[in-house]
Amino acid sequence: xxxxxxxxxxxxxxxxxxxxxxxxxxxxxxPPKHLGPLQKKEALLAWKMLSPTLLIVALVVVLPLLAIxxxxxxxxxxADLRIPTPSVYERLRGNLINAGxxxxxxxxxxxxxxxxxxxxxxxxxxxxxxxxxxxxxTICEQKAQTLFCDFGTWDAGFRDxxxxxxxxxxxxxxxxxxxxxxxxxxxxxxxxxxxNRFTLDNFKQIFSAQEFGDVLYATAFYTFVGTLGxxxxxxxxALMLNQSFFGQGLLRGFLLxxxxxxxxxxxxxxxxxxxxxxxxxxxxxxxxxxxxxxVNFFGQRxxxxxxxxxxxxxxxxxxxxxxxxxxxxxxxxxxxxxxxxDGATPMQKFWYLSIPQLTGILSILFLLRFIWTFNKFDDxxxxxxxxxxxxxxxxxxxxxxxxxxxxxxGAAVAVVVFACLLVFSLFFIRFFSKEEGL
Amino acid sequence: xxxLRQGLLIAVxxxxxxxVVLQFTITVALAFGTGGGYTPVFLVSGIVGITSAIIWxxxxxxxxxxxxxxxxxxxxxxxxxxxxxxxPFGVPLTESLWxxxxxxxxxxxxxxxxxxxxxxxxxxxxxxRHNAEMAAIKSLLAFGYLFFVAIVMIPFYVMIMxxxxxxxxxxxxxxxxxxxxxxxxxxxxxxxxxxxxxxxxTYLLNSFVISVLTVLITLLFxxxxxxxxxxxxxxxxxxxxxxILLIYMVPLIVLALPIYIVFxxxxxxxxxxxILLIYxxxxxxxxxxxxxxxFRGLPEEVExxxxxxxxxxxxxxxxxxxxLALPALASVSLYVFMIAWNEFLLAFMLLDxxxxxxxxxxxxxxxxxxxxxxxxxxxxxxxxxxxMLIFLFLERFMTKGxxxxxxxx
Numbered sequence: 001x002x003x004x005x006x007x008x009x010x011x012x013x014x015x016x017x018x019x020x021x022x023x024x025x026x027x028x029x030x031p032p033k034h035l036g037p038l039q040k041k042e043a044l045l046a047w048k049m050l051s052p053t054l055l056i057v058a059l060v061v062v063l064p065l066l067a068i069x070x071x072x073x074x075x076x077x078x079a080d081l082r083i084p085t086p087s088v089y090e091r092l093r094g095n096l097i098n099a100g101x102x103x104x105x106x107x108x109x110x111x112x113x114x115x116x117x118x119x120x121x122x123x124x125x126x127x128x129x130x131x132x133x134x135x136x137x138t139i140c141e142q143k144a145q146t147l148f149c150d151f152g153t154w155d156a157g158f159r160d161x162x163x164x165x166x167x168x169x170x171x172x173x174x175x176x177x178x179x180x181x182x183x184x185x186x187x188x189x190x191x192x193x194x195x196n197r198f199t200l201d202n203f204k205q206i207f208s209a210q211e212f213g214d215v216l217y218a219t220a221f222y223t224f225v226g227t228l229g230x231x232x233x234x235x236x237x238a239l240m241l242n243q244s245f246f247g248q249g250l251l252r253g254f255l256l257x258x259x260x261x262x263x264x265x266x267x268x269x270x271x272x273x274x275x276x277x278x279x280x281x282x283x284x285x286x287x288x289x290x291x292x293x294x295v296n297f298f299g300q301r302x303x304x305x306x307x308x309x310x311x312x313x314x315x316x317x318x319x320x321x322x323x324x325x326x327x328x329x330x331x332x333x334x335x336x337x338x339x340x341x342d343g344a345t346p347m348q349k350f351w352y353l354s355i356p357q358l359t360g361i362l363s364i365l366f367l368l369r370f371i372w373t374f375n376k377f378d379d380x381x382x383x384x385x386x387x388x389x390x391x392x393x394x395x396x397x398x399x400x401x402x403x404x405x406x407x408x409x410g411a412a413v414a415v416v417v418f419a420c421l422l423v424f425s426l427f428f429i430r431f432f433s434k435e436e437g438l
Numbered sequence: 439x440x441x442l443r444q445g446l447l448i449a450v451x452x453x454x455x456x457x458v459v460l461q462f463t464i465t466v467a468l469a470f471g472t473g474g475g476y477t478p479v480f481l482v483s484g485i486v487g488i489t490s491a492i493i494w495x496x497x498x499x500x501x502x503x504x505x506x507x508x509x510x511x512x513x514x515x516x517x518x519x520x521x522x523x524x525x526p527f528g529v530p531l532t533e534s535l536w537x538x539x540x541x542x543x544x545x546x547x548x549x550x551x552x553x554x555x556x557x558x559x560x561x562x563x564x565x566x567r568h569n570a571e572m573a574a575i576k577s578l579l580a581f582g583y584l585f586f587v588a589i590v591m592i593p594f595y596v597m598i599m600x601x602x603x604x605x606x607x608x609x610x611x612x613x614x615x616x617x618x619x620x621x622x623x624x625x626x627x628x629x630x631x632x633x634x635x636x637x638x639x640t641y642l643l644n645s646f647v648i649s650v651l652t653v654l655i656t657l658l659f660x661x662x663x664x665x666x667x668x669x670x671x672x673x674x675x676x677x678x679x680x681x682i683l684l685i686y687m688v689p690l691i692v693l694a695l696p697i698y699i700v701f702x703x704x705x706x707x708x709x710x711x712x713i714l715l716i717y718x719x720x721x722x723x724x725x726x727x728x729x730x731x732x733f734r735g736l737p738e739e740v741e742x743x744x745x746x747x748x749x750x751x752x753x754x755x756x757x758x759x760x761x762l763a764l765p766a767l768a769s770v771s772l773y774v775f776m777i778a779w780n781e782f783l784l785a786f787m788l789l790d791x792x793x794x795x796x797x798x799x800x801x802x803x804x805x806x807x808x809x810x811x812x813x814x815x816x817x818x819x820x821x822x823x824x825x826m827l828i829f830l831f832l833e834r835f836m837t838k839g840x841x842x843x844x845x846x847x
Contacts, residue, residue: 060716269594
């Protein structure tokens with residue numbers, strides 16, 4: 001592996017424009033202003049090849065992002081995900097075995113929504129043969145063998161009973177089943193998800209919430225310390241593996257285990273290992289006399305945040321070390337030989353040769369890992385569920401949306417996350433553009 | 439700072455630290471291996487280490503190395519035993535005698551080797567900076583091996599061993615990871631129960647099918663896109679590359695919320711089809727980004743020659759570019775497989791029906807107070823083992839994929 005791929009890509013990204021220009025200039029004395037037919041064909045082909053990806057990305061990334069902005073200014077809860085429809089319950093009171101028997105058919109009708117009216121409600125149901133419906137005093141009418149009722153608008157929380165006197169015209173062997181055909185209802189309504197009610201309450205609520213400061217602190221601590229820690233530990237591991245020794249390849253593979261294993265497996269293992277009652281870590285510390293009573297590692301405020309950060313470092317140092325090691329192995333060894341000739345000590349070689357060579361990769365790594373740590377959700381969610389002061393912004397999205405069923409609030413937090421991310425990304429691209437200049 | 443370059447001081451520091459580290463390591467290993475009440479005796483081991491290091495530095499040039507080695511090891515054992523009043527690992531020696539004797543021998547030998555290695559070239563008196571630093575660096579490196587192996591091994595060891603234990607055994611002594619061999623196949627009872635009562639066979643199959651299909655769909659979409667970005671010239675190409683980079687910086691949880699809503703309305707929630715619709719989209723950008731890098735690394739001249747010889751663009755891609763990029767395709771496939779196999783968030787949010795869970799969703803179901811811990815750990819092992827096996831056999835490709843894709847995590 002030569003230079004780490006990312007670096008190569010970033011450098012080559014900058015080459016794209018300049019190389020195109022210079023190639024055009026070298027073929028003819030005055031560069032053509034318009035695209036030639038071949039170039040047009042090539043561009044068309046390129047867009048064709050890209051279109052499936054662009055389409056699917058637009059569908060699943062761009063649309064949801066727009067949706068998040070929309071939902072964040074709507075008063076939406078989990079219940080609003082279903083648009084209210086008329087609810088009808090049908091039952092027959094009385095017997096209709098002999099001709100001339102009279103019974104009462106009851107439709108219990110209601111609007112299940114407590115917020116929204118349903119407009120243009122109608123009900124259609126089959127009338128079993130051999131029965132006569134008395135529709136006087138109701139708003140319903142009989143069309144051939146079907147019952148049709150036009151209710152108009154039902155206000156929110158509307159409920160009523162529709163009673164119809166039914167007479168049997170001929171004897172039945174057994175009670176006719178009026179419920180064999182389900183009544184069909186129509187009606188249009190709106191839900192908070194799609195109507196034009198907007199509110200800023202979601203944002204007010206999350207910003208004024210007392211724990212929002214805690215959330216920001218947890219996010220900042222987790223992101224900064226986690227990123228920095230993972231990179232430093234990764235640097236140490238890379239320095240260690242940059243030596244040649246027996247079993248070096250094996251050790252390198254082994255050190256990747258934390259990252260390759262499914263998050264769910266390693267997170268639950270940590271929870272088991274540090275369990276206050278049956279965890280081995282507590283048992284070991286107690287036995288060695290380092291603590292007096294079991295420590296609730298993932299449940300104690302302050303300590304829990306440190307623990308999830310340590311987990312983050314443990315799980316992601318392999319990525320940093322792979323990256324750094326790849327860069328280290330591409331550093332020209334002649335430089336070190338020259339330094340040896342000049343009598344440089346190992347530390348001097350590290351500080352004055354290795355570190356300057358690595359600053360580029362280290363800063364890129366820091367930015368990338370910073371963004372990705374900021375985005376992390378699964379780890380904390382599985383370790384603590386966001387309790388004990390470990391609720392970061394991303395965990396807060398989930399907490400708001402699903403734990404307290406406030407989808408709008410969750411979306412508002414998501415907008416905040418996205419805004420932060422946009423700032424980081426702009427910084428990232430600017431930084432890259434500077435790096436490209438080198 | 440020159441006092442730190444005194445050979446004697448270096449020897450004392452290294453002797454002290456390393457004996458403490460070695461004794462601690464061996465004690466923890468004993469405790470984790472047997473569940474016995476072993477505790478490290480830091481002070482004793484510190485004194486032993488200092489003595490041993492001083493003897494080495496005083497006599498290593500005058501006494502025959504073999505003799506010195508024997509002397510040191512005997513001295514270590516004698517001192518450890520006498521200073522700790524017969525409790526070199528915090529418990530009376532008589533308790534599992536042979537194990538402790540063995541551990542003591544290992545300690546003596548390891549200490550001797552470490553000191554010889556660390557203090558190689560160090561003499562009494564002021565050292566040149568190079569030698570002093572070498573000793574410090576050797577110490578740090580050796581500590582690094584120990585440290586990294588321990589922090590990676592312990593969680594996985596605990597995971598595997600817990601899955602073989604019973605609930606009572608775990609509660610009685612959480613440190614006792616020794617296996618009850620008399621149970622024979624009974625050791626695997628947690629696994630048997632998971633496959634028999636908890637549907638884990640289905641979950642395993644679901645995860646496998648979904649991961650493989652995700653890889654195929656991802657390649658189908660990303661390979662042409664990557665080729666276009668890498669090879670074809672069009673306006674907005676640089677913008678496209680950056681756009682892709684930015685898109686996979688969007689956190690999944692932000693997208694998961696609207697996806698949850700839309701899937702609820704479209705009734706795609708609780709279906710594997712829904713999962714299969716969404717998984718590839720999370721991997722397409724990263725795959726495209728990785729592939730376009732590989733494609734760009736291929737020599738353009740080969741493709742141009744193909745074009746000159748009358749191949750169409752499609753022919754060039756099929757007959758030249760893709761065959762040349764096979765190792766890259768393998769790396770990307772493995773990486774995407776790993777992402778899909780390990781994916782938790784979407785499976786957790788979108789699947790509620792225990793008959794169609796994926797493996798990660800199934801394991802998360804086991805995290806309840808009613809289900810014993812060993813079942814959870816057995817589930818963790820079942821979900822980890824396949825990806826680990828793939829990793830071990832295809833380590834080269836996997837590592838390449840990880841390095842190239844490690845912008846995502």
